[in-house]
Amino acid sequence: MTAHDLRRRATSRAVEAFCTAAVVVALIPLGLVLFFVISRGLPALRPEFFTHMPKPVGEPGGGMANAMVGTLILIGIATAIAVPVGVVSGVFLSEYKRSRLGSAVRFAADVLNGIPSIVIGVFAYAVAVMPFRRFSALAGGVALGVMMLPLIVRTTEELLRLVPESFKEGALALGATRSRAVWTVILPAALPGIVTGILVALARVAGETAPLLFTSFNNAFFSTRLDQPISSLTVQVYTYAISPYEDWHRQAWAGATVLIAAILFFSLLARFVTRRLERMHRGTA
Amino acid sequence: MTKHDDRAFRLLTGTVAAAVLVIVIGIAVTLVHESWLSIRQFGLAFWTTRTWDPVAGQFGALPFIWGTLYSSLLALLLSTPVAIGIAIFLAELSPRVLRQPLVFLTELLAAIPSIVYGLWGVFVLVPVVRRLEVATPEWLRHVPLFSGPPLGVGMLAAGLVLAVMVTPFSAAVAREILKAVPISQREAAYALGATRWEAIRLALYYGRTGIIGAVMLGLGRALGETMAVTMVIGNNPQVSASLFAPQYTMAAVIANELAEAALDLHNHALVEIGLVLFIVTIVVNALSRLLLWRVSDKVVSAPLAAAPAAAAA
Numbered sequence: 175m176t177a178h179d180l181r182r183r184a185t186s187r188a189v190e191a192f193c194t195a196a197v198v199v200a201l202i203p204l205g206l207v208l209f210f211v212i213s214r215g216l217p218a219l220r221p222e223f224f225t226h227m228p229k230p231v232g233e234p235g236g237g238m239a240n241a242m243v244g245t246l247i248l249i250g251i252a253t254a255i256a257v258p259v260g261v262v263s264g265v266f267l268s269e270y271k272r273s274r275l276g277s278a279v280r281f282a283a284d285v286l287n288g289i290p291s292i293v294i295g296v297f298a299y300a301v302a303v304m305p306f307r308r309f310s311a312l313a314g315g316v317a318l319g320v321m322m323l324p325l326i327v328r329t330t331e332e333l334l335r336l337v338p339e340s341f342k343e344g345a346l347a348l349g350a351t352r353s354r355a356v357w358t359v360i361l362p363a364a365l366p367g368i369v370t371g372i373l374v375a376l377a378r379v380a381g382e383t384a385p386l387l388f389t390s391f392n393n394a395f396f397s398t399r400l401d402q403p404i405s406s407l408t409v410q411v412y413t414y415a416i417s418p419y420e421d422w423h424r425q426a427w428a429g430a431t432v433l434i435a436a437i438l439f440f441s442l443l444a445r446f447v448t449r450r451l452e453r454m455h456r457g458t459a
Numbered sequence: 460m461t462k463h464d465d466r467a468f469r470l471l472t473g474t475v476a477a478a479v480l481v482i483v484i485g486i487a488v489t490l491v492h493e494s495w496l497s498i499r500q501f502g503l504a505f506w507t508t509r510t511w512d513p514v515a516g517q518f519g520a521l522p523f524i525w526g527t528l529y530s531s532l533l534a535l536l537l538s539t540p541v542a543i544g545i546a547i548f549l550a551e552l553s554p555r556v557l558r559q560p561l562v563f564l565t566e567l568l569a570a571i572p573s574i575v576y577g578l579w580g581v582f583v584l585v586p587v588v589r590r591l592e593v594a595t596p597e598w599l600r601h602v603p604l605f606s607g608p609p610l611g612v613g614m615l616a617a618g619l620v621l622a623v624m625v626t627p628f629s630a631a632v633a634r635e636i637l638k639a640v641p642i643s644q645r646e647a648a649y650a651l652g653a654t655r656w657e658a659i660r661l662a663l664y665y666g667r668t669g670i671i672g673a674v675m676l677g678l679g680r681a682l683g684e685t686m687a688v689t690m691v692i693g694n695n696p697q698v699s700a701s702l703f704a705p706q707y708t709m710a711a712v713i714a715n716e717l718a719e720a721a722l723d724l725h726n727h728a729l730v731e732i733g734l735v736l737f738i739v740t741i742v743v744n745a746l747s748r749l750l751l752w753r754v755s756d757k758v759v760s761a762p763l764a765a766a767p768a769a770a771a772a
Contacts, residue, residue: 186656190552196544197561200630203623204568207579214582259478266472275473275480282480288744289486289737290683292710296733297486299717300493309718320482327479353468381572384685384710388718408574415578415690423582430575437570445563 208434215431218424223432227396228410234421238429240396241410244311247398248390248406249380251315256322257372264330264368265356279327287324294320295385303389311397311404314390318379325378329371333364336451370447377440381433383408407433486737494731496724505731511696513716518728520735522696526614526706527736530688531681533618533702538626539674543663545626546633546673551659569627577690580620585611585691588619592703607703612693615702620687629677636669636754637662672750679743683736685710709736 222237229236263279270276298317303309337360345355361368383406391403392413398404407429414426491498497505501518508519549561589611599605607613640662648658663670693705694715709732720726 182654182657186654189547189656189659193544193548193552196541197548199541200545200568200623200626201564204564204571206583207571207575210579210583211575259475262472263476263479266469266476269472270469273473275477279476279479282483284748285483285741285744286479288679288740290685290710290740292683292685292713293490293733293737293740294486296493296713296717296730297489300489300730301485304493320486323479323482327476351464351468353464356468378570381574383572383574384714387714391718408572411574411578412686412690415574415581426578430578433572433575437572438567441563441567441570 211427211430211434214424214427215429215434218428219431223425223428228394228425231417231419231422236425238405238407238410238425238432240393241405241407241429242432243396243398244390244393244405245380245407247311247400247404248314248318248386249376251312251400252318252322252379253372253376255316255319256326256375260323260326261330261361261368263327264334265361267327267331268334269352269356280331283324283327286320287328290384291317291321291382292384295387295389298385298389306401308401309389309391309403311390311400311402314386314404314406315400317385317389318382321379321382321385322375325375326372329375330364330368333367333371334360336367337363366447367451370444373440374444377437381408381437383412387412490730490734490737494727494734497727497731500724501728505728506735509698511712513720513722513725516722516724518724520709520728520732522698522707523709523712523732524735525698526692526696527682527708527710529614529706530617530621530692530708531678533614534621534625534681535674535678537618537622538629538677541622542626542629542673542677543633543670545630546637547659547663549630550634550637551655551662565627565630568623569631573624573684573686576620576624577687580616580687580691584619585616588613588616591615603700604702607699607701609703610693610705612691613701613703613705614692614699617688617692617706617708618702620691621681621684624684624687625677625681628680629673632673632676632751633670636666636673636751639669639754640665666754668750669754672747672754675743675747675750679740679747682743683710683740685714689714709733 220235222235224237224242225239226235226237227240228238263283267276267280295317298313298320302313302316341359341363342355345359346352350358386406386409390406390409392409393403393405411426411429411433414422414429417423497518501508505518505520506524507521508517509521510517510519511522512518545565549558549565553561589609592605592609592611592615595605595609644661644665645658648661653661688708689711692708692711694707694711695705696707696712697704699706713729713733713736716725717729720729
């Protein structure tokens with residue numbers, strides 16, 4: 175073996191080592207973030223965190239009950255907007271793959287997916303806050319709904335494509351119309367996956383802060399009114415994080431723990447369901 | 460009968476789908492409409508003026524553009540080698556048992572909300588950066604890149620947080636690109652006696668436009684990233700070359716000031732910044748998509764797959 179060959183081999187080894195190191199380097203922040211969130215957040219996570227209202231500065235304890243309800247309301251509004259539009263659009267895209275409108279919608283969904291959340295927030299601010307001169311839960315829900323929309327459109331389209339063509343052919347052969355075949359055969363077959371996709375999209379927008387700062391704003395009180403400002407977990411964590419109070423910092427970590435736990439749960443759920451779906455479809459195809 | 464039904468079905472679903480299109484156009488129209496005062500009053504000077512003083516009614520966006528570009532490019536500089544390394548490891552080197560868990564972990568990295576990175580940034584990363592800055596030797600402090608007081612918050616902290624957040628996106632797409640390179644390319648290389656790296660280099664070369672697309676996709680993310688950056692960059696509208704200097708970004712100023720903008724002009728100036736962010740991210744994403752298309756039409760949906768939200772697909 176010549177020196178040249180040895181050098182080639184050494185280079186190859188070095189690059190392999192670099193790539194391995196890159197994975198480790200990328201996972202260090204993940205580990206650190208999870209470590210700090212859990213080690214600082216868990217001790218502050220007492221039962222009253224879920225049932226109590228925020229306490230004023232100086233009084234320890236208190237919780238984020240209003241913020242959690244607020245987040246649920248916000249993602250509820252977002253779901254009500256994004257799911258019907260998103261699923262039906264996904265059906266259209268998978269049924270009329272090559273139509274001109276289909277390509278335009280697919281492109282629009284991709285564009286929408288790439289728009290920063292803060293810009294979507296500005297849009298919601300312009301259409302749902304400015305005209306009424308008031309921050310509202312509805313405005314925040316609109317912002318989150320617009321963010322969810324492209325995710326649901328593309329997830330629905332892709333999952334409908336996974337349904338074997340024979341399902342549809344069978345329905346059509348039995349005399350079903352196209353709409354009947356879609357609603358009663360194809361969509362139900364893809365439903366578990368679509369529901370999972372929706373849950374993951376929900377978990378993702380539930381972690382959004384930027385578009386809520388000037389749409390749903392924040393509310394120190396318990397509120398379920400859609401035309402009033404409403405508190406949310408993320409904005410509350412932000413408010414506490416940039417405050418100068420030690421107590422509030424602890425609350426911020428606790429809030430972050432709840433967020434991370436929810437996201438972990440949904441990610442794992444999605445993973446589990448995806449696996450099962452893949453296995454199921456391999457069985458039928 | 461069936462034909463009639465089919466047409467109604469197409470019309471109905473098509474109308475709903477068109478809503479997605481209408482929303483995107485609506486966003487563009489609204490942003491232009493709501494920034495009109497600022498566009499008319501300042502014109503192009505808006506983008507070259509350094510003064511941002513809402514109280515005096517002076518609005519110049521140069522510091523924000525500078526901060527956004529600086530922090531995003533810094534993040535790319537830090538994240539690109541790591542992202543490509545991860546992609547190579549996952550696509551070419553990883554033992555089979557490790558692959559799925561590692562993919563899941565990198566997806567998790569992308570799924571952590573910006574606000575949590577921000578929280579971590581403020582209380583963990585910034586103190587570390589401050590210590591680093593204090594430890595910087597005196598002679599180095601005279602270099603413009605490292606000048607200024609050691610505050611902790613500033614460009615360096617922002618670049619680091621952004622790099623962490625962008626890496627999983629670039630890595631996921633770059634991995635798709637490597638997977639799309641035909642196996643025959645590698646087999647040919649090995650048959651000629653190539654080492655592993657030489658074969659990988661060939662695959663990288665084959666997919667080079669796609670790799671650039673993957674990096675640009677990360678750029679699109681970095682440009683619009685708001686919370687984590689807002690919390691660690693220091694929010695000081697100045698144009699500085701220093702990594703240690705507190706600066707400001709386009710997204711951050713919108714986040715901080717839109718809710719409190721009392722003047723109409725202030726409002727419109729902020730929306731104009733949003734409008735430019737909108738245009739820039741669309742252009743960057745479109746370019747990246749174009750590059751990805753050229754390698755393989757299979758990875759066109761990869762940017763979505765890279766987002767954990769589409770993990771179910």
